[in-house]
């Protein structure tokens with residue numbers, strides 16, 4: 305057996321089969337490229353679902369992590385540490401908000417947002433105890449905890465995990481009227497992705513996000529933007545909400561915040577909202593640890609200059625222009641997205657998204673399918689134009705075969 309076959313057989317024998325990875329075993333990576341255990345190089349057009357916005361082994365981020373590793377890595381929140389204040393201050397600044405509550409994974413940050421909204425509802429808005437409702441959108445992806453899958457509309461994510469957490473109202477994504485009708489005096493928050501990533505990079509109709517903003521403000525409801533995948537440069541702006549000139553009440557961040565090095569997530573909001581927590585009412589052993597703060601501080605510094613956002617916007621225009629040309633040719637049905645982020649619906653006759661992903665892998669390009677015949681393209685923002693064009697060439701080859 306090859307190294308690849310041995311590694312896969314062993315992984316399949318000893319790990320739960322909750323994923324169906326492409327049959328490639330990565331041994332090292334740099335920038336937009338990964339090398340497998342056979343020494344083959346692949347262009348990474350997934351970038352860890354945006355966790356790798358700054359590429360593999362980014363020098364600045366690795367150096368920041370290494371320096372911090374030598375000083376102090378973990379204190380728990382029982383004590384302050386000397387990177388914590390900076391991290392919270394700089395992240396709040398980047399978001400033009402006031403307060404930060406750090407966690408680790410995206411799902412934990414979404415859970416934190418849910419808890420914050422409920423507590424705010426009871427303590428500030430005056431909702432009767434136990435009655436708080438949060439409005440979410442169909443086809444959402446906010447994570448995998450029991451509460452979060454309770455308001456998923458994806459049967460695969462949800463089946464067999466009941467009993468489900470109550471208190472959520474699901475309305476069609478992009479439908480303002482349905483959202484308005486679902487709102488009651490007990491609604492405490494609307495939780496949506498400004499662009500739905502897992503659903504296939506769905507951009508809502510123009511005016512939807514401003515409409516949600518207006519409606520939530522009118523009804524004293526928190527607008528929570530899950531920017532875990534869409535945020536931090538991916539769409540050509542720091543936040544996807546900015547494309548529509550919208551500022552939510554709360555950002556939920558994760559993925560790229562950890563620079564592809566460590567899991568770092570956070571809820572960022574106003575002092576009125578995050579001020580609802582008192583000591584002991586919420587927490588995380590690892591949340592806001594020194595290593596996480598050191599890496600995230602470097603991520604924030606990199607985003608502050610705007611250069612990555614600009615790059616994503618420019619290369620994104622190029623990507624969408626090229627994909628648009630493919631869309632005319634019959635092999636591609638629809639292309640959606642913003643910046644360096646695209647959902648590409650392949651004509652079903654050419655194969656499932658999985659089959660296309662496997663063929664692209666043979667051409668040394670790594671992507672991930674989502675539902676049905678959709679593949680998503682989300683390279684690290686540091687990818688060169690030449691590499692992106694090379695990847696697009698491989699895509700054309702696969703689609704014309």
Ligand SMILES: *Cc1c(COP(=O)(O)O)cnc(C)c1O
Nearest residue numbers: 409410411445446447530532533
């Ligand atoms: C990935 C993702 C999450 C969950 O993040 P994890 O770190 O996997 O828990 C939540 N929301 C969105 C929009 C995501 O893309």
